[in-house]
Amino acid sequence: MGKMLTAVGLMSGTSMDGIDVALVETDGETVVRRGPSAGYPYDARFRDRLKRGLEDARSIDKRDERPGSLADLERDLTLRHAEAIRTYLKDNNVLPENIDVIGFHGQTVLHRPDEALTVQIGDGNLLARETGIDVVYDMRANDMAHGGQGAPLIPAYHAALARGLSARKEISAPVVFVNIGGISNLTFIGAGDELVAYDSGPGNTLIDQWVEAHAGIPYDQGGMIASEGHILAELADRYLSHPFFTAEKRRSLDRNDFVPPTGNEASLEDGARTLAYVTAAAVIRSARHLPTAPKTYIICGGGRLNPVIMRDLSSLAEAAEGRVVAAEALGLNGDSMEAEAWGYLAVRSLTGLPLTFPGTTGVGQPVSGGRLASKPADALKGHG
Numbered sequence: 001m002g003k004m005l006t007a008v009g010l011m012s013g014t015s016m017d018g019i020d021v022a023l024v025e026t027d028g029e030t031v032v033r034r035g036p037s038a039g040y041p042y043d044a045r046f047r048d049r050l051k052r053g054l055e056d057a058r059s060i061d062k063r064d065e066r067p068g069s070l071a072d073l074e075r076d077l078t079l080r081h082a083e084a085i086r087t088y089l090k091d092n093n094v095l096p097e098n099i100d101v102i103g104f105h106g107q108t109v110l111h112r113p114d115e116a117l118t119v120q121i122g123d124g125n126l127l128a129r130e131t132g133i134d135v136v137y138d139m140r141a142n143d144m145a146h147g148g149q150g151a152p153l154i155p156a157y158h159a160a161l162a163r164g165l166s167a168r169k170e171i172s173a174p175v176v177f178v179n180i181g182g183i184s185n186l187t188f189i190g191a192g193d194e195l196v197a198y199d200s201g202p203g204n205t206l207i208d209q210w211v212e213a214h215a216g217i218p219y220d221q222g223g224m225i226a227s228e229g230h231i232l233a234e235l236a237d238r239y240l241s242h243p244f245f246t247a248e249k250r251r252s253l254d255r256n257d258f259v260p261p262t263g264n265e266a267s268l269e270d271g272a273r274t275l276a277y278v279t280a281a282a283v284i285r286s287a288r289h290l291p292t293a294p295k296t297y298i299i300c301g302g303g304r305l306n307p308v309i310m311r312d313l314s315s316l317a318e319a320a321e322g323r324v325v326a327a328e329a330l331g332l333n334g335d336s337m338e339a340e341a342w343g344y345l346a347v348r349s350l351t352g353l354p355l356t357f358p359g360t361t362g363v364g365q366p367v368s369g370g371r372l373a374s375k376p377a378d379a380l381k382g383h384g
């Protein structure tokens with residue numbers, strides 16, 4: 001076993017709902033301990049600023065450009081991450097000097113894999129100065145520079161978790177991890193640790209945008225709105241016949257690749273119901289491109305908290321002899337898994353281990369990645 005490091009991962013995902021923080025102890029291969037985790041939600045005003053940031057990012061053609069509001073937003077986003085770290089460490093009685101590295105995802109504001117362009121805002125150097133901890137950030141860029149899609153990156157961590165689960169009797173192989181965040185992605189672990197992963201379709205973003213526009217709320221909590229509606233077959237078919245599902249090659253998704261229905265296409269309830277179905281059916285449809293049909297689907301991400309999505313997923317998976325389990329049923333944490341992954345990947349980056357593989361992002365050969373921002377030489381900064 002290599003040198004054991006303690007890493008804290010920070011994730012601000014495509015749902016733009018807040019910052020997830022989690023701790024892992026790892027040598028970059030084996031995850032020895034998963035520590036405490038926490039979520040720090042963004043307030044509505046900051047979410048609106050992030051949404052404006054996505055608009056401003058549309059004009060970027062070089063990844064270090066920061067047009068419009070983006071420079072200010074990057075700074076404020078980073079300061080919010082620093083605050084999240086401080087609160088997390090204090091609440092969990094962890095001293096900053098006991099953390100070897102922070103894995104910092106930042107916020108994706110633009111993702112155009114066909115143009116080899118992916119932009120995550122987040123200032124690693126500022127975060128290192130603010131926290132007094134080394135930071136590994138910008139972990140998608142090197143994959144793209146080597147011909148990969150730049151996403152998904154979590155599969156290496158899923159593979160490490162799967163190694164720890166292999167003895168569990170309730171799991172039949174092959175296993176697939178499904179992350180239902182803003183966008184959904186899946187990681188298939190086949191015989192001999194074969195790793196195949198890709199984005200699988202819209203996750204919660206369409207539902208979130210729909211209920212925000214029609215009910216002024218950020219998401220359909222507990223699927224309550226969807227459970228009052230009916231699936232509109234024609235609308236569902238329109239989403240599920242998108243060329244994304246039938247294309248020869250798997251590609252990673254940008255938040256704006258799928259757009260919500262227009263206002264008069266459905267009632268609030270029928271829209272939410274149909275989009276929940278689309279989320280589930282997109283996963284199963286994308287799973288058709290896997291080498292063999294999965295027997296166990298392990299569900300992570302916020303979408304697992306929507307029972308309407310989970311019921312649809314279960315019945316669609318059962319029809320193909322698969323079984324759906326939430327991450328918690330296996331002792332995993334479906335909310336903090338991405339943050340854990342970013343901590344794990346930061347340690348892999350420090351040790352030069354690959355973050356991505358031909359089977360996960362389409363990169364030509366396994367590559368490492370990430371940039372290191374070292375903590376200030378004069379050790380810990382005060383927080384004033």
Ligand SMILES: Nc1ncnc2c1ncn2[C@@H]1O[C@H](COP(=O)(O)OP(=O)(O)OP(=O)(O)O)[C@@H](O)[C@H]1O
Nearest residue numbers: 013014015181182183204219221222301302305306
């Ligand atoms: N209790 C709940 N009931 C229904 N849906 C929920 C619940 N809690 C969270 N969600 C959904 O999950 C979303 C957040 O999921 P998650 O935090 O996994 O996304 P993310 O990390 O931002 O996305 P990505 O994985 O695409 O980067 C919310 O926007 C919401 O739609």
Ligand SMILES: CC(=O)N[C@H]1[C@@H]2OC[C@@H](O2)[C@@H](O)[C@@H]1O[C@H](C)C(=O)O
Nearest residue numbers: 014108111151152153154183185338
């Ligand atoms: C470009 C980008 O930020 N992509 C995200 C997004 O959210 C889910 C899906 O699309 C996945 O490809 C990725 O995040 C996960 C955590 C990943 O890279 O593994």
